[in-house]
Amino acid sequence: MSEAKYPVKRGGEYDFDIDKLAFGGAGIARVDNYVVFIKDTLPGDKVKARITRRKPSFAEARLLEIIKPSPMRQHPPCKYHQWCGGCTWQNLSYENQVKIKRQLVEESIQHIAGIQKSTVCPVIESDSAFAYRNKMEFSFTDKRWLLPEELGKADIKPGFALGLHVPGTFDKIIKIDHCLLQSDTANRILRSVSDFCMGKKLQAYGLKTHQGLLRFLVIRQSRYNGKIMVNIVTAYEEENILKQLALKLTEEFPEVESVVNNINSRPAQIARGEREIVLAGKSYIQEKLGDFIFNISANSFFQTNSAQAEKMYKKVLEFSELSGKEFVWDLYCGTGTFSLFLAAQAKKITGFDVEASAIQDAAENARNHQVFNAGFIEGDLLHTLASVKEKPDVIITDPPRAGMHEKVVRLILSASPRRLVYISCNPATLARDLNILSEQYAIDKVQPLDMFPQTYHIETIVQLTKRSVDFVR
Template sequence: MQLRKGDTFELDIDALAFGGQGIGRIDHFVIFVRGAVPGDKVRVRLTRKKKDFAEARIIQLLEASPERIQPPCPYSGFCGGCQWQHLPYERQLFYKKNHVMEALTRIGGLESALVHEPLASDNRFGYRNKMEYTFATEQWFPPGNPDEPKSQTGLALGLHVPGSYYKVLDIKACLLLEETGSRILTTVRNYAKESRIPAYGIKSHAGFWRFLTLRHSRALDQWMVNIVTADRNPDALRPLAAQLSAQFPKLKTVVNNITRREASIAVGEQELVLTGDGLLLDRIGPHTFQISANSFFQTNSLTVAKLYQTVVEYAELQGSQTVLDLYSGTGTIPIFLSRYAEQILGIELVAAAIQDAEKNCAANNIRNCRFILGDIKERLTDLRVKPDVIVIDPPRVGMHPDVVDRVLALRAPKIVYVSCNPATLARDLALMKAQYEIVEIQPVDMFPHTYHIEAVAKLVLRKFF
């Protein structure tokens, strides 16, 4: 069958891809279908055709899979925040484990790796402590009545439509954030509309309102509001900050980040504190962390404690070891390990992250952690310390091959690898498997209703090395 973009046809969905798309096949040719579930029979329209695969969207659900449920969110399927609300949570965990195992087998050649059942998120909804919303000059509407417009000129504040940088869905609430966050979202949207000050145009790069970032400290039940604008205009924002503070007693601070860069990043070159001190405190386990508007902090405060506890268990520290932590960020893993090790050395490329790490150590009275600023592959070349355990928590792209080589050269007895991407986890473990035994891997679900999955791997140096 010769397939062309725009073709419509029936398709049986038999698998689920990492990325959340259902998989169907015509004469063994793979077709990815967003929003489809294994067991669905669907009529689809081809939207993209490549040499080895195609993409399609559902135009009619002919037979629903027994696995399919009704999503609780009215924006499900049209919003980029979730991909799997139409799957029961137990099946989400099943597919996430499968994705880890498939990556290990297909990419890493690690068919015999022991992969445990995923540790479930403590909360299915309301688990995020941070949400970032985008302002736009045009509201995009989900497909419904064919006579209704697809978009409408006017300020929008919401989340991007999957696969579209320019379309913003003007949402009223997000179930991944606690309900107070949605009420703050509504107040900010109403104020921005009434201000008559234009939103920033994603294409025109003109306008004022750019992003709204909300942070929530679950431990203290306090909130931070960060309004990101294209220009400095405190007179326009102070009345909003005052209104928010009066309306929401648990709002601790309101800040204004200002960025003139065209890149769609909700971080400013300047920051103006409008109310409070510009900081939020949160806890993970017994430890307290200070969070500024642009600090990196794990977005699921409750479940990340399970991930860090797994790191502690896999490291098997007895109090006398030296730990090397690569990609140490704001110091959360070193702080968790500090009571079990003699000394911990973290290496991090971002200066602001090291500053946060040092502040967090001071706030928790931790004195056996120190941090080195610089490129990891260069710093490992100059390293004078011989680590007993190396903890690696890289970004989604995984480790650079030069970093892998330098890690292997250290011949540490044990490595604990923390990953947010099964594909790069498998690739990096494959590069280390000749020298290290992959003992076990523990997936941790930090992001219910999405395809994302974290995993912690325990590696032990082989005896002949």
């Protein structure tokens, strides 16, 4: 597009009316059908913004001023809302959040998949809009990033801090003493750890110097019994001082059942260690979903909203419509939670995953729960699906955010199960894959489920049934 044809200039400042939100949370404005994305805006806002990026089909702009706020706007309850990237939709009521999430799913299926007739069910809402997370990860820093109101205050030092990242940065950490997404007990533990480390003058790991002990604090809490695991991730071993911290936590908080130290000596800034030391109590806590009790260790993957996860598993079981005679494939099976939920109503389940550790955990979970009709295969789906002799009657697929590789989608079509259940955390890649699957499958039900209130993220469960005749567009 030539310079003259662009409706906006790079660096130009314009007034915009925000029509709706895109998946990702940015507001959408239009200038003669040319789309402009503006973060930190809501439908109904009238704003002034500066164009920062321009492409032939869209532009991005930075919010300068809210000229007239949307009627949807509310005061966010968290004092860190403007600076922390954890929950950007706190300025929307929960009622409006779920309405917009349903619209995002509907629009993706209509515009990307090209499927106009599918009905998207009302969102299955979270029982709790706050304090729903069973896991929170906080970062230590040796260079605290100060909020505007903190600048120039003599009692606030820019050094050590424990908190969360400023959005879009890896090295800017704001000090957090209370997060609304975790329980009050977890917040008290957060403050206790911070006070202990500052009192003992322990050094936070520097991202530039690669010096210092403390890297992450991870707090996990079971919805099943309220028990808590505290995982302190360090750059090297310092068992004596950390055992003092573990003793303090177990004496101060009876809910703390496990304190562990993961040691990550590598430069990569991840909250996972090469080895682990149990400082106090057990090496795991337990969580219950349905009739199943799972041991959750420090590095285990587990859905972070336990209550919603249980609703999701039950909905997948409902959409599978099993009679006890079916062979089921569970793609991207992880630790096998879907397989366990479905096993009692299927003849045989085979789970597939590329991660060896996940397959090992899945097999162990099946043994622990005496599930004998589930087996698990490690490897790339492009190679492993062909190794199974029994053709599936039902396929469950729960791919990562990027969706399925097109060749995997084609393998599913070749396997020709009578029913598919697709679980997705990204409406756009879901719609892309549905566009291909709809060649042979009809979409029966589309069920959004809100796993992460206060954010734009949405899970979607789709039931598809094999057509008697292939669909011609």
